[in-house]
Amino acid sequence: MRLSQYHLPALKENPSDAEIISHKYSLRVGLVKQVASGIYTWLPLGLKVLDKIKSIIKEEMNKSGALEVLMPCIQPASFWQESGRYDSYGDEMLHIKDRNERSMLFGPTHEEAVTDAIRGVIKSYKNLPLLLYQMQWKFRDEVRPRFGVMRSREFLMKDAYSFDKNQEDAEKSYDLMYKTYIKIFRRMGLTPIAVKAETGPIGGNLSHEFHILSETGEDTIYYDSRFSQLLESEDMQELRNIYAVSEGMYDPTKCPISFENLSKSKGIEVGHIFYFGDKYSSPMNAKISLESGQNVPIHMGSYGIGISRLVGAIIEAYHDDNGIKWPEAVAPFKIGLINLQIKDNSCTEAANYIYNNLPIDEVLYDETEDSAGVKFTRMDLIGLPWQIIIGKKFINDGLIEVKKRAGEVKFMSVDAVIEHFSSM
Amino acid sequence: MRLSQYHLPALKENPSDAEIISHKYSLRVGLVKQVASGIYTWLPLGLKVLDKIKSIIKEEMNKSGALEVLMPCIQPASFWQESGRYDSYGDEMLHIKDRNERSMLFGPTHEEAVTDAIRGVIKSYKNLPLLLYQMQWKFRDEVRPRFGVMRSREFLMKDAYSFDKNQEDAEKSYDLMYKTYIKIFRRMGLTPIAVKAETGPIGGNLSHEFHILSETGEDTIYYDSRFSQLLESEDMQELRNIYAVSEGMYDPTKCPISFENLSKSKGIEVGHIFYFGDKYSSPMNAKISLESGQNVPIHMGSYGIGISRLVGAIIEAYHDDNGIKWPEAVAPFKIGLINLQIKDNSCTEAANYIYNNLPIDEVLYDETEDSAGVKFTRMDLIGLPWQIIIGKKFINDGLIEVKKRAGEVKFMSVDAVIEHFSSM
Incomplete structure (x- = not known):
């Protein structure tokens, strides 16, 4: 969505x-x-x-x-x-x-x-x-x-x-x-x-x-x-x-x-x-x-x-203090996908590609014009179990941040992200 | 069921x-x-x-x-x-x-x-x-x-x-x-x-x-x-x-x-x-x-x-005049499975085998002690799109009757029945 x-x-x-x-x-x-x-x-x-x-x-x-x-x-x-x-x-x-x-x-x-x-x-x-x-x-x-x-x-x-x-x-x-x-x-x-x-x-x-x-x-x-x-x-x-x-x-x-x-x-x-x-x-x-x-x-x-x-x-x-932390079984969406650089073509292409290759019912895709701060705060508040964040690190190193709402962070390529969540 | x-x-x-x-x-x-x-x-x-x-x-x-x-x-x-x-x-x-x-x-x-x-x-x-x-x-x-x-x-x-x-x-x-x-x-x-x-x-x-x-x-x-x-x-x-x-x-x-x-x-x-x-x-x-x-x-x-x-x-x-004829998309179950010979081991084994190998949500299995007449009348009244009937013809020839509620009838082996409905 x-x-x-x-x-x-x-x-x-x-x-x-x-x-x-x-x-x-x-x-x-x-x-x-x-x-x-x-x-x-x-x-x-x-x-x-x-x-x-x-x-x-x-x-x-x-x-x-x-x-x-x-x-x-x-x-x-x-x-x-x-x-x-x-x-x-x-x-x-x-x-x-x-x-x-x-x-x-x-x-x-x-x-x-x-x-x-x-x-x-x-x-x-x-x-x-x-x-x-x-x-x-x-x-x-x-x-x-x-x-x-x-x-x-x-x-x-x-x-x-x-x-x-x-x-x-x-x-x-x-x-x-x-x-x-x-x-x-x-x-x-x-x-x-x-x-x-x-x-x-x-x-x-x-x-x-x-x-x-x-x-x-x-x-x-x-x-x-x-x-x-x-x-x-x-x-x-x-x-x-x-x-x-x-x-x-x-x-x-x-x-x-x-x-x-x-x-x-x-x-x-x-x-x-x-x-x-x-x-x-x-x-x-x-x-x-x-x-x-x-x-x-x-x-x-x-x-x-x-x-x-x-x-x-x-x-x-x-x-x-930042918001809800839904257990996976009842989370409204499993994943929050955040594009921090909507004006950068490579970021938007990567975000769209990920969005189109994961189950649509399980992804909430933030492609709004809001600032990075607003996006982070809102996604933490909503409390989906996973966040996929596409921003400067993707432009520089081709890496996407995959973060658990609970805290744990990993960096992955686009394909690794899709593989990771497809087997969920 | x-x-x-x-x-x-x-x-x-x-x-x-x-x-x-x-x-x-x-x-x-x-x-x-x-x-x-x-x-x-x-x-x-x-x-x-x-x-x-x-x-x-x-x-x-x-x-x-x-x-x-x-x-x-x-x-x-x-x-x-x-x-x-x-x-x-x-x-x-x-x-x-x-x-x-x-x-x-x-x-x-x-x-x-x-x-x-x-x-x-x-x-x-x-x-x-x-x-x-x-x-x-x-x-x-x-x-x-x-x-x-x-x-x-x-x-x-x-x-x-x-x-x-x-x-x-x-x-x-x-x-x-x-x-x-x-x-x-x-x-x-x-x-x-x-x-x-x-x-x-x-x-x-x-x-x-x-x-x-x-x-x-x-x-x-x-x-x-x-x-x-x-x-x-x-x-x-x-x-x-x-x-x-x-x-x-x-x-x-x-x-x-x-x-x-x-x-x-x-x-x-x-x-x-x-x-x-x-x-x-x-x-x-x-x-x-x-x-x-x-x-x-x-x-x-x-x-x-x-x-x-x-x-x-x-x-x-x-x-x-005999009952409902549900279109497949809204039928409560797709299939009515009728065992006419519940005291015959081969019939009961075949019926159980079919029941266990089809999606449980889509089969209503009549294994009651009622007479054949009661079973037929009831299943027609309920109006499921398909009926699988196991009776004398199974004992004699190993064949099961597969009938559309609309009328069409075929005779099949146990395995053919399962194949037929698995691809539905």
């Missing part, structure tokens, strides 16, 4: 109301633009990150055997009256009346909708286990939306739902999602830590939050410092035994971890999984017949990942 | 309230499930079709130079008060109050939102032309939602917006979208016909509707029967000269087409493009400076494709 033809409305100044670095950078770089309090438009660069995150999630969810569906944003209030949550959910729910005065709502979550979707359809234990997931925009009318896409009102969530014939099978589905979540976050370059959690308004008796460690997180976590190695395990028992608790649950007299292996850090919640049995299937009458002939409510769980929030969480985990 | 592990809640009976064939088949096959009047959940099979349509649109829009963004579902009412449409738009708009009693709405279209997104950001003629597009769910509270996904209340739209410095450039953007639309629809196996149209509530002075000819369309069109050959042209003048008018605009005394070249048919509207100049940029103050230094409102156009409606329109165009 040629920068001169791109829509990248980067801000020159730091936005004054941005309290945290991901909010500041996502506005300055031009990932999103605010539409109203807690509501954003995703600009081309931000949408590319969102799409890369979605692809990773989709791949891993499909590998787990989950099937993708898409439930509507607008739901009838009657589902929530059936489950008993309509009145208890509170003011975060966006209530709507349609033209016929029917009570509707903008889904803050989809337990009721998915229970309605399978009741009467899934009738026998033979149709189970079943895992359905979607990636859909939700609306939660937060009292105080802030931190940009980290705590917005309209936000994108991956929500999955498991359906099983009994608790034993339901726990297997829960474990499968637990492992799938670890894979998903690690593929994005993140190190997730699973914290045993309260179940809150979703309900149920088994729940874990997945956190990314970050100074700007809103929660404090005590955890085994060796957890990132322990995550390598495929054994569910070992994964579950990794010590990690929220501040409220930490008791130094009962902590099983020795002092030198105990860490304390702030965390950002990026996922939350629940097993809640028949909390929805029972009142909404979603039942199956067992082999014995008995009719029982389906055992359910739900599994959320905050997709739009992850964009913020990744920036919190990967940045420096 | 193994059918036994898929979520395909097909109905045994025709749904009683389905008036048209696409509505009937999309419920019977299990593409969608109704949630409320005019609101649907997209089931795994239907979502795959929707995603294939989205991919084609995305590819062609990107090729045209348009940049993808994503605007929110929920917009502040203030945008529409600025443009002057808030009161005039009528009861189709879903009005919402948030917890602070601010007036919001679920976007029925995004002209205001996109104008807000670029005002103050695009300041100079040098930043133009610009084409932005999104694929986002809209809500229009129809008086009488019907025809399934063809006229639903919550629906998916591709909407694009062009920004230009003057009318001449704006008409070039309009022509570019016109040509892009023809490419998009043709890639889906459809033959679009562009009808000069009224501009309606979007406003403006130049507008075309894109129709798919179908007996169940709601509009009547008079057109040059030779139009499908004429669509091959790259020349905008020739494309625009193709005669096609709505019934209201047809005047036999003024029709330039000779009687033998004139056709009359019902059409389904699947796209609509508008040039409306400064209708939104002027009241919303989205201005640029020209080379002369003068400040002028940006010239805008908007370009819609009904993505979810297209699923219905394609079924209307491609079906027979």
